[in-house]
Amino acid sequence: MKLGCSYFGNRILRHAREDMKELIECGCTFVVHTFSENDLTFCREAVADLVAMSRELGLETHIDPWGVGKVFGGEAFTNFGLLHPDALQMVSDGRPAAACCPNNPQFRAFMREWTDAAAATGAQVLFWDEPHFYLPHWMGGRPNTWGCCCAVCRQRFEEMFDKPLPSEPTEEVEQFKERCIIEFLAELAAYGREKGCRNCLCVLPHGDIEKTTSDWNRFAAIPNLDIFGTDPYWLAAQKDLGYVEAHSRLVKEVCDAHGLEAQVWLQGFRVPAGREPELAQAADMMVAAGVRNIAVWGFDACNHLSWIRPDNPALAWQTIKDTFRRLAGKA
Numbered sequence: 354m355k356l357g358c359s360y361f362g363n364r365i366l367r368h369a370r371e372d373m374k375e376l377i378e379c380g381c382t383f384v385v386h387t388f389s390e391n392d393l394t395f396c397r398e399a400v401a402d403l404v405a406m407s408r409e410l411g412l413e414t415h416i417d418p419w420g421v422g423k424v425f426g427g428e429a430f431t432n433f434g435l436l437h438p439d440a441l442q443m444v445s446d447g448r449p450a451a452a453c454c455p456n457n458p459q460f461r462a463f464m465r466e467w468t469d470a471a472a473a474t475g476a477q478v479l480f481w482d483e484p485h486f487y488l489p490h491w492m493g494g495r496p497n498t499w500g501c502c503c504a505v506c507r508q509r510f511e512e513m514f515d516k517p518l519p520s521e522p523t524e525e526v527e528q529f530k531e532r533c534i535i536e537f538l539a540e541l542a543a544y545g546r547e548k549g550c551r552n553c554l555c556v557l558p559h560g561d562i563e564k565t566t567s568d569w570n571r572f573a574a575i576p577n578l579d580i581f582g583t584d585p586y587w588l589a590a591q592k593d594l595g596y597v598e599a600h601s602r603l604v605k606e607v608c609d610a611h612g613l614e615a616q617v618w619l620q621g622f623r624v625p626a627g628r629e630p631e632l633a634q635a636a637d638m639m640v641a642a643g644v645r646n647i648a649v650w651g652f653d654a655c656n657h658l659s660w661i662r663p664d665n666p667a668l669a670w671q672t673i674k675d676t677f678r679r680l681a682g683k684a
Contacts, residue, residue, distance in 0.1 A: 423493070
């Protein structure tokens with residue numbers, strides 16, 4: 354059983370060391386360190402120190418392009434689009450999005466620079482976190498709009514479909530975006546492998562066409578992937594625990610078909626009071642589905658990220674740790 358946890362918000366090594374020991378004590382075998390654009394600019398050596406310390410303690414280290422370009426998941430802001438406004442996605446209302454375009458050559462070159470820096474930290478696994486095109490209902494999104502409609506996307510769509518990019522988000526537009534994300538990830542995974550890293554891909558939960566990652570078999574077929582998973586955060590999605598069970602089984606089925614390791618993420622944030630027992634139930638559902646790689650977002654139940662902290666952070670985190678200890682045979 355592999356158990357892991359995301360870690361962000363702290364770059365002070367002596368504090369992080371105690372946190373890593375806490376993860377190990379509750380059965381974690383890996384940690385996902387975030388590596389945002391802010392880290393890339395100001396904290397490269399500090400993140401490398403965190404990675405080295407984590408490895409010395411015995412944790413496998415994963416590294417996450419957290420919020421980079423707002424193409425990847427996470428609350429971190431992006432600066433690249435401010436410096437390169439022509440790399441931003443264009444939205445159907447004629448205004449740019451606060452997110453870069455995965456098709457833009459400048460952004461793709463930047464992601465290779467990010468990969469160089471991420472590999473240089475000594476991290477063993479590149480964690481490609483929720484890659485997506487513009488989401489109108491996420492941070493900075495505008496309802497009833499869609500993207501990307503930039504010049505690069507218009508040209509690429511015409512090359513693929515031999516017709517102009519439609520003015521409405523048709524099925525062909527969604528197919529186009531999905532194909533482009535797959536090509537983008539294939540380039541990154543191949544480059545990451547050249548740098549000596551393994552690749553883990555976490556796609557957004559299944560079934561929402563807006564998220565452009567609906568065909569999981571196509572994503573799992575990307576060369577150079579080692580781990581494939583999703584994050585069915587049932588509380589955030591206002592679903593019942595069946596949401597976790599269904600996604601866990603689907604991940605395992607897809608991974609078995611493609612020879613990949615299955616990973617599912619446990620929601621450890623924004624837990625309403627009284628629903629803490631569901632954390633253990635969700636983890637058990639993942640195990641029952643055959644998943645043997647489970648990670649939680651994030652450390653200390655995200656108590657320090659106050660907009661998503663649980664109603665009772667201490668109880669949520671204790672429940673997570675007790676669950677992990679039990680799964681690891683440490684209870």
